[in-house]
Amino acid sequence: MTWLNAILQGILLGGFYALFACGLSLLFGVMGIINLAHGDFAVIAGYVAVVLVPSTHLPMVWGFLVVVPIFALGGYLLQRTLFQTALSRGDPLTILLVTFGLSIITENALLQAFTANGQSINIGGIIADSINPNNVISISDVSLAVLIVAVVLLAGLQLMLSRTSMGRQIRAVADDREAAELVGIDHRHVFGIAAAIALATVALAGLASGMISEFAPTTGTSNLLFAFEAVVIGGIGSLWGTLVGGIVLGIAQQIGAQINPAYQILAGHVVFLAVLAFRSRGLFAVREAA
């Protein structure tokens, strides 16, 4: 029963990783951007919630109504200005260095403004609620909600990409930018929309992380590697893959932790490397890596 519990906890953790990795997967899959500032953007979302939401008199749980639109707009603007300029240089390393610089700037600006103390998003008693089918298994309501949000979000985005006009445009630009331009798609606008969606999901991930645990200016990078692992295990260009990748990683980590708490992260790495060894493009890749 403890093993079953480890797998269930792994799925819940995997839901969080998938939510966290969603925006990374979109930027990586559509624009080939390895966004090293991704984790820091999530931390910013936490601080925005802590600072802005109390003045709106909304309950903290509804904070995403404030933060997500701000991030979507910010994502569009960031893409149309800085990221687009960096992408237009034609070298993938330019954008890597830009996001790396943004990461350093963000962490230290937050440090300057909010000190290194940890904060969390206080949502009251809900955080302690859980479903307990027996005395071993305990499923936290909030973690379950995060998993459901992740599944709905990734499924919704996958459907959006495959069924809607904007989704087709995003895929067209991701596959062949010049050809997409030839048929009249403005790739800069499409990239902007993709970045807006990506940043909106980052905001959700940041809020989820702030509710489940603490955040501080420098905690952003700690989840970044796991998010990258989820994206790569799943395969570039597939949001379903990112969901599965997150859950595979979560289960691997929880089973590792069950064997020995020191092995939690190592077990995730081993599964990641095993996936690379046997399926070097990830489980559900639709495209070569950028």
Added chain:
Amino acid sequence: MSAPSGLLPLDALDSRGSYRVRRSARPSGWLIPVALGVVVLLAFMPGIVSSGDTSLLINVFVLLTISTMWNLLAGYAGMVSIGQQAFIGLGAYAVVVGSINGMEPFTVIPIAAVVSALIAIPISLLVFRTKGGYFAIATWVVASAAQLVISSITSIGGGTGHPIPGLSSLSPSQFANISYWSALAVVVIALAISYLVLRSRLGLVLAAVRDDEDGARAAGARVVLARHAVFLVAALGCGAAGAVLAVSQLQVQPASAFSVQWSAEIIFVTLIGGMGTMEGPIIGTIIYFALQQNLAQHGAWYLIIVGAVAVAVAIWFPRGLWGTLTKRLRFEFFPVGYVVAPDKRVATRLRVPESAPETAVAGDR
């Protein structure tokens, strides 16, 4: 990866007369004397400057060593690794293991470098299954996994780290001097190896792969072999740097030896200076430490400036500072590129000849 803008357009190779392929700059007769002079001057530094400055210079040499190695990987072989800290940490821990077993810590440094390179062989077999962004992330995961494995071995200190034994016989000034000279030796050897590799057939293959992998394969370049070779050289250099760091700091901690912060510094230094030039990491390292020395007392603001410099250079000087400068001045301190020019001496700068790179160089050397 796209071709750099320095590549000669095909239509420039018209049918007028014959062409020569030669070095992008004259093999500067004064390179060796100047380089030797600088090295000799640096070797006498411990007698001139304070001990605080020599320990700063050790850090400069270590960062320059690992950045030069990363530049070989990313700038010439097109393999962007975020995991070179794996080999820094492994080199450092090779010193721990060697000195626990009674070896003289300073003599372990070359052994640690070789150990790092040997461990790089199985790692390369795994990470070479990937490329591009996948490769970057895979190397990062390998480094994190290496840290976790080392942290779980209690006999070398586990997660808290281990001091380096066997150095108590040296006086503080002897220790400081030998540490400094070790670091200097490692960085000089790293730069020399980098220069020789880049001027060799291997360097030509690497540059060809970076500019056009399919073209290089079609021209008969042994791409996979070249990549493995440069990955091992980079592991060797990073292992030596990690070993120097371990000895000079008298202790090793897994969290700092395997820190991804190393990759951050390497990327900053190399891209600021100019990737794909030998001078780039040197310029970048100088800028990095100049910023640090002048601004570090401002705490967070210093790092905000470092981040802003990174963004600004990436946007406005995508070839890095040296890359931008050398394109204007057509000067190289370390001439490792090539030019193709009509025999009339109308030189057009070119990194790699357009066709059959290997025969081209064989005829020219």
